[in-house]
Amino acid sequence: MDFANLRNMRRMCGGDEQDKIHLLMDYTHRPGEVADPWYTGNFDETYDDVLEGCEAFLTFLLENGLLY
Numbered sequence: 001m002d003f004a005n006l007r008n009m010r011r012m013c014g015g016d017e018q019d020k021i022h023l024l025m026d027y028t029h030r031p032g033e034v035a036d037p038w039y040t041g042n043f044d045e046t047y048d049d050v051l052e053g054c055e056a057f058l059t060f061l062l063e064n065g066l067l068y
Helices: 003-012 043-063
Strands: none
Touching: none
C-alpha cells in the first residue's frame, strides 16, 4: 500500500523482473500510496483509497481477461 511495502515485497521476492508487484493505487488515475491512517488519523480517506484501488484493480483484471 506504500513505498515501504513495495520495497519489502521486492526484497522478499528477490526482485521483480517481470514487473508483477505494484501499489494498489497504481491501478487508479492517481497512482501512489494509500493514505496511512496511522499518521493522518483519517480513516475515511484510507477507506476511500482502498475502495478506489480495489475497484480499479478489478476493472484491470476484467479488461485484461485475468478474471472470469
